Amino acid sequence: MEIQIIADSCCDLTPTLRRVLRVRTASLTIRVDDREFTDDESLDIPALMAAMKQSANAPATACPAPEVYAAMMAQAPMTFVVTLSSRLSGSYNAACVGRGMALEADPSLKICVLDSESASAGETRIVMLLRDLIDANLSFEEIEQRARAFIAPMRTRFVLEDLSHLVKNGRISKMAGFVGTVLNLRPLMADNGHGEIVCLEKIRGTANAMKKLVEHVAAETADAARASLVLVLSYCNCAPRALELQRDLLASCAALKDVIMVPTGGISTVYADDGGVVLAF
Numbered sequence: 001m002e003i004q005i006i007a008d009s010c011c012d013l014t015p016t017l018r019r020v021l022r023v024r025t026a027s028l029t030i031r032v033d034d035r036e037f038t039d040d041e042s043l044d045i046p047a048l049m050a051a052m053k054q055s056a057n058a059p060a061t062a063c064p065a066p067e068v069y070a071a072m073m074a075q076a077p078m079t080f081v082v083t084l085s086s087r088l089s090g091s092y093n094a095a096c097v098g099r100g101m102a103l104e105a106d107p108s109l110k111i112c113v114l115d116s117e118s119a120s121a122g123e124t125r126i127v128m129l130l131r132d133l134i135d136a137n138l139s140f141e142e143i144e145q146r147a148r149a150f151i152a153p154m155r156t157r158f159v160l161e162d163l164s165h166l167v168k169n170g171r172i173s174k175m176a177g178f179v180g181t182v183l184n185l186r187p188l189m190a191d192n193g194h195g196e197i198v199c200l201e202k203i204r205g206t207a208n209a210m211k212k213l214v215e216h217v218a219a220e221t222a223d224a225a226r227a228s229l230v231l232v233l234s235y236c237n238c239a240p241r242a243l244e245l246q247r248d249l250l251a252s253c254a255a256l257k258d259v260i261m262v263p264t265g266g267i268s269t270v271y272a273d274d275g276g277v278v279l280a281f
Contacts, residue, residue: 003134003143004076008064008091009039010084010267011123012234017262021131024072026064026081028091028267033057039266048266049237049274058168059270063091069098070105078110078140080147082126084267085195086115112144117195118156120268121232121280124260126151128230154280156191157200157216159209161238161275188212206275210241214248217256217279224255231256231281236264236272245277256281 005023013023018041030037032051037043052059063084073079081099086092095113102109116123129150133143185202186209192198200216203209221229231249235242246259264272272278 001078002076003078003080003140005080005082005127005130005134006069006072007082007123007127008084008089008095008267009265010089010091010119010271011082011127012120012232012262012265012268013124014262015041017124017260021127023127023131026068026072026091026095028064028089029062030266030270031060031062037266043266045237045264045266045269048269052270052273053164056168061089061267061270063089063094066094066097066101069095070101073098073102073109073111074106077108079112080130080143081111081113082116082123082130083113084119084123085117085191087117087195088119088197110140112140112147114147114151115195117151117193118154118191118280119271120156120158120264120278121234121262122154122156122191122278124234124262125154125230125232125280128232128260155220156278156280157213158189158272158276158278159206159213160187160189160273161206162273164273188216206241210245210248210277213277213279214245214252217249217281218253221253221255221281226254227257229255229281230258230260231279232260232262234262234264234268234272234278234280236269236274236276238275238277239263241275242277249279 009025009027027040033055081095083091092115099111187202188200190200203212
């Protein structure tokens with residue numbers, strides 16, 4: 001029987017990945033002042049970034065309505081849904097409500113909603129896992145068990161180059177943002193294991209931050225078998241930097257079998273901002 005994968009639009013995808021993974025997307029929306037952007041394949045990312053830079057306010061985001069999720073879930077007998085961390089967005093809760101609506105209309109459906117406890121590259125990595133498990137013809141129940149077991153230890157790490165968004169949304173003070181900019185500080189951020197964002201350290205200069213990021217990944221994967229892990233690297237408007245980071249990761253981390261690069265979509269661009277990179281493994 002057919003098993004479909006649905007992800008909210010914080011799951012970063014290239015057209016090729018979207019086709020290979022056979023994933024459907026539930027779009028979030030982004031509001032910058034009086035402009036609204038739908039985070040779908042037609043989104044003009046440069047226009048979104050320009051609007052964010054010109055605005056004195058933080059962008060506001062809205063998750064898909066439960067009815068949107070329910071309608072998508074009804075399109076297949078079995079469904080896996082991957083959402084943004086429930087600590088960062090209401091997307092997970094909306095999908096859970098949508099699941100209830102879909103099951104009320106058709107109790108024969110099988111629907112699993114997965115809180116990624118991550119975002120961006122993390123969602124992409126989970127969708128890749130789901131596709132592999134589905135194509136291996138595992139049962140719905142075994143796929144769910146393995147997916148949940150994968151999410152628990154998955155790590156998300158990211159480096160921000162532009163601190164202005166953190167100032168606008170109140171995560172850091174204007175003075176801290178000013179000092180960080182003057183001193184050329186780059187925060188190395190991470191998930192805390194429960195889907196919340198924490199700052200691991202602040203490094204002076206982008207090049208040093210990238211080196212430190214590679215060191216973190218090498219240390220955190222040191223006990224894994226050689227060539228046993230796939231890492232997803234999302235990048236915001238910085239393809240040359242991402243290519244160099246991909247090369248350094250593969251050279252320094254023996255456990256990595258591959259590093260999949262993907263540009264950020266709309267929601268991930270809001271989080272990472274210009275020049276940011278996000279890793280999940």
